[in-house]
Amino acid sequence: MTGRGMAEGWSAFCRYGRGPAVLSALFVLAAGCGGGGGGYPPPGHMEVLAITPVEPLPPPPVIPADTFEAWWAGAPTPSSEAIVLPETGSEITRAKGNATDGEIAFRQVWTKKDSPWNPERLFGVQVDELKPRTQYKLTGNALTEDDSSATIEVYGFTGKDERLWQMAVEWVQVNPGEGWQTFEGAFSTGDLTTIRITTACYKEVIPEAPSVVVWDGWQLEEAGPAEWAEVAPAPDNLIANGSFEVWVPGVPAPEGPFIAPHDGMDHSRVTPMLLVHPEGKASLRQDWRESDREDPPTTLFGVQLMLEKNATYEFRMLAHMLKTGAVAIEAYGIDESNKVYTLAAPLVDVPEQNAWTKYSGQFNTGEYTKVRIVVRGPADAAAYPNQALFDSWQLVKASG
Ligand SMILES: [Ca+2]
Ligand SMILES: [Ca+2]
Numbered sequence: 001m002t003g004r005g006m007a008e009g010w011s012a013f014c015r016y017g018r019g020p021a022v023l024s025a026l027f028v029l030a031a032g033c034g035g036g037g038g039g040y041p042p043p044g045h046m047e048v049l050a051i052t053p054v055e056p057l058p059p060p061p062v063i064p065a066d067t068f069e070a071w072w073a074g075a076p077t078p079s080s081e082a083i084v085l086p087e088t089g090s091e092i093t094r095a096k097g098n099a100t101d102g103e104i105a106f107r108q109v110w111t112k113k114d115s116p117w118n119p120e121r122l123f124g125v126q127v128d129e130l131k132p133r134t135q136y137k138l139t140g141n142a143l144t145e146d147d148s149s150a151t152i153e154v155y156g157f158t159g160k161d162e163r164l165w166q167m168a169v170e171w172v173q174v175n176p177g178e179g180w181q182t183f184e185g186a187f188s189t190g191d192l193t194t195i196r197i198t199t200a201c202y203k204e205v206i207p208e209a210p211s212v213v214v215w216d217g218w219q220l221e222e223a224g225p226a227e228w229a230e231v232a233p234a235p236d237n238l239i240a241n242g243s244f245e246v247w248v249p250g251v252p253a254p255e256g257p258f259i260a261p262h263d264g265m266d267h268s269r270v271t272p273m274l275l276v277h278p279e280g281k282a283s284l285r286q287d288w289r290e291s292d293r294e295d296p297p298t299t300l301f302g303v304q305l306m307l308e309k310n311a312t313y314e315f316r317m318l319a320h321m322l323k324t325g326a327v328a329i330e331a332y333g334i335d336e337s338n339k340v341y342t343l344a345a346p347l348v349d350v351p352e353q354n355a356w357t358k359y360s361g362q363f364n365t366g367e368y369t370k371v372r373i374v375v376r377g378p379a380d381a382a383a384y385p386n387q388a389l390f391d392s393w394q395l396v397k398a399s400g
Helices: 003-016
Strands: 023-029 046-053 090-096 104-110 123-127 134-145 150-157 164-167 172-174 180-188 195-200 211-225 268-273 283-288 302-306 312-321 327-334 340-350 357-364 370-376 386-399
Touching: 134 150, 134 172, 150 180, 172 180, 195 211, 302 386, 312 327, 312 340, 327 357, 340 357, 340 370, 370 386
Parallel strands: none
Antiparallel strands: 023 046, 090 104, 104 211, 123 195, 134 180, 134 211, 150 164, 150 172, 150 195, 268 283, 283 386, 302 370, 312 357, 312 386, 327 340, 327 370
């Protein structure tokens, strides 16, 4: 935390340290004689004359480096350990004289667009020690030059590999506009307590016409208990939350019947993807580090459901492969002793490097009621690492 940050923290304590809303009441304890004469209550009685509500005080700001004032001329960043410099795409510089809070703002110049696949390489402000399962509000000021624009996102750490991994629940777009504009977004921490607020430019940029945004006055405030998305279930769909809208940050799989890839294998991971989503506000992103081609079906990412015996079901989904190498969806039946039997493999073949496409395939449950539908990565060993996006998983009974 910067010297200024500490000073602000201290004054914040002084300003906000009085606790929650209070009602100040003016009581009169009547004393002496007079038997209630002269408008006063009788002796020994107390009467409320006036109640003045006091507005609840806002919680103190928790973001470090919020106004970027502690940025000395010649230094590469504001004087804070919380700043993470961009590795590609953009550079940040100190901007003096045109700020909304104090004198110093920071100017970010993109000569190349950023990749949404590497949030670790974006400019960021890291914030530690947030409360889990709590809603936070992020506000700030942005000044766009020409038709520049930027995207603000919030990522979290799960702790594993020190990678930015789980995305929080909202992102904010700053569009070209006149003068300083304010931005605002909210997110829930889920099970995470360390987050990074990042800035990115995802639209095409040419070096001769860079995208420029000046930032100042960032503020992160606690805004109450966590709020989650509510999504109406698709009719007849047996996969709850099949659109991947509800996903507590820090939890390895979306809400519903989903099972994360087995940790012991560590061949792939799944995370929510908020920037690219054909249905609702989120899709599911799967990243393969290594091939899972030989892995047992029960260690792969997928859903597990209880279905009817000897019935035919149709699985439907939207998928988008981002690299070379095709993935397969497979269906398995699981018996009472947890032995796994192939119902359909592949159930669906997803070709490599496609756009968002609808796929479907049917399988019969035979003698099984416990069914697992899983995703298996590309067969070609040279296709790793790899990435795919999924949305709108549906399972409906076709016949039987
Ligand atoms: Ca400032
Ligand atoms: Ca969705």
